[in-house]
Amino acid sequence: MSEHDTIDKILSYIPILTIVFGLFGNITCFFIFRFSKKFNKIPSMVFLSFVAIFDTISLFEWNLNHFLVPNFLIALERLNLFSCKIVIFIQIFSLHTSANLLSLMCVDRFVSIKSIPGSFYSRLPFGTIKSAYIWCGCITLIMFLFNIHILIFNGNYIKVIQTNVTEKELVNRTFHYIFKLHNETEICYWYSETIRIFPTMDKINLIVYNIIPFCIMLVFNILLIISTLLDNKSSKYLSNEKALKSIRKKRVITISIISITLAFMILTTPSSLSFGFFFDEISNLKNGSLLFNIFDNISFIFHSSLFFNSFITNTKFRKFCLKHISKTKIKVLTYFKNLIRKKS
Known part of the structure; x- marks a missing residue:
């Protein structure tokens, strides 16, 4: 086994950790954000609960392939025609939806902060629970319709790729070189004889999954940072405790949202750029496939990090989790103490 294969084998276990932490973290976030009164x-939090769902879904296709291919030589989308259609569709649909929900969350947060009764911002369709659900539903539907062509056309054509193979044979103590045509079928990725979903989809993915959300997040993150700094200055001159408490609450959630969206921009951009713009250049490198693997792993680490990001940056969320961990710990200890007493 070469050094490259060894590194590839080690990296192949990262997706399993990503799935375990992502499954635990995202499901926990979903239940807290949706069912906790706080x-x-x-x-x-409505946006983030939807993000938690789609982040979890996104971990079970290409991310899982990074474990299955090196260890079992299995690629999920190549199992049959159904898996070819559904795996690629779910992967791209979930990533696009998650990214665009995050970008709209930044818009919603900015409008919520600036919204004062009677102001221009208060008339915009943002800043309420109802509007958040409507936007989440709209984004989900738009991304579903935008990617439905994958379900309809992907894998409809089986491409036969012919390659020249040179074989060396010994005949009458003399080596002869025989040229043969080797046929290889590709059962996925083809819409027709001339149309292949990739690399075109890599460029579309870069625009829908990265560039558009990136621009929206960048603009509104800057606006959120400016608003937070201005609120900090104005809070120095406020004596009303209720107003100060409101500003602090807004600041905590805003900092958490900025942190989550910045993590998205930093961790997912290298993978999309490498596949969308530099695929040929990186493929020609000696360790090109290894670089793609690393970029992809980093990208999927983001989609499993919602809980940890919220825990670190959101004080309210952290206190809520620690409080419930403490309560659970007391309940478990009490249960075992009672069990020991009954036995004795």
């Missing part, structure tokens, strides 16, 4: 009335 969070379920905040519009941004």
